[in-house]
Amino acid sequence: MAVPKRRQSNQKTRSRRAHDFLTPRQLTYCPxxxxxxxxxxxxxxxxxxxxxxxVNVVE
Ligand SMILES: [Zn+2]
Incomplete structure (x- = not known):
């Protein structure tokens, strides 16, 4: 079985996980x-x- 030669750095792990999480939708208030x-x-x-x-909003 293939085994990693080196422990992966924290930077490498965090870089990969940077895209793993969704961020909540930015909300504003209608003026x-x-x-x-x-x-x-x-x-x-x-x-x-x-x-x-x-747009025209229909009630
Ligand atoms: Zn509005």
Whole structure:
């Protein structure tokens, strides 16, 4: 059986695991209605993006 010649360094292990974990979605608050919205997304409640109306929201 193949056996590692050297113990892998902490740096090597951490570098590999840098991509292993998901980070939570960044949230901001809509300046129009105040609801929490993911960044760079149109507000689902009022249809505004960066303070101006983009889509019509049907109730
Ligand atoms: Zn809104």
């Amino acid at each position: 129009t209605c105040g609801k929490a919205v993911p960044t760079h997304r149109i507000c689902a409640t009022c249809g505004h993006y960066q303070g101006r109306p983009v």
